[in-house]
Amino acid sequence: MIILLVILHVIVCLFLIGVVLLQQGKSADLAGAFGGQGSQTAFGPRGAANLLTRLTTWSAIIFMLTSIGLTIMMSRTSGNRSVLSDTPSSQTIPAKK
Template structure:
């Protein structure tokens, strides 16, 4: 899932940079006002009217890709495995720090004292 998320982020960043570049290449509606007062026809690669149509259509395609990738990121971000409990329920307590019980512990049985003649309690040499 992490690879899919990274791929969608890369597509979204590329689409955003494309939109920025295409918008900066276009000239606004007021830019053609100078042509009406005698500055002549604007010389462009695609002709006088073809330039804005090509750039506006490619901007619309880049914007659609950007919005689809944004929706994809929202879906990926919200589509995760839900937990049924709190965060701290899965934490285990350390073995040394046990919780004391409310009942008192039973006293330990006294150790047997070895008798001098008993060979079962002697340590072998």
């Protein structure tokens, strides 16, 4: 089950990277290159979310859910082991008087 979730997580990661890179940024026209806002107003009406925005939102939600799922599954399989349980303990140096 963990392997299936890891494969799904990697696929969603790659898809999320691609969708984010395909999106056009705010003020990405010629006026935005010189610092102008163009015809966009600060509190103007917001257009409906396009397909890329919805795909980004859903892939981010799936990414977060798979991340949480992997964390829970890995904590249950490892038991009460610590990350540092396999490291040898170092000897402490007594303080000088």
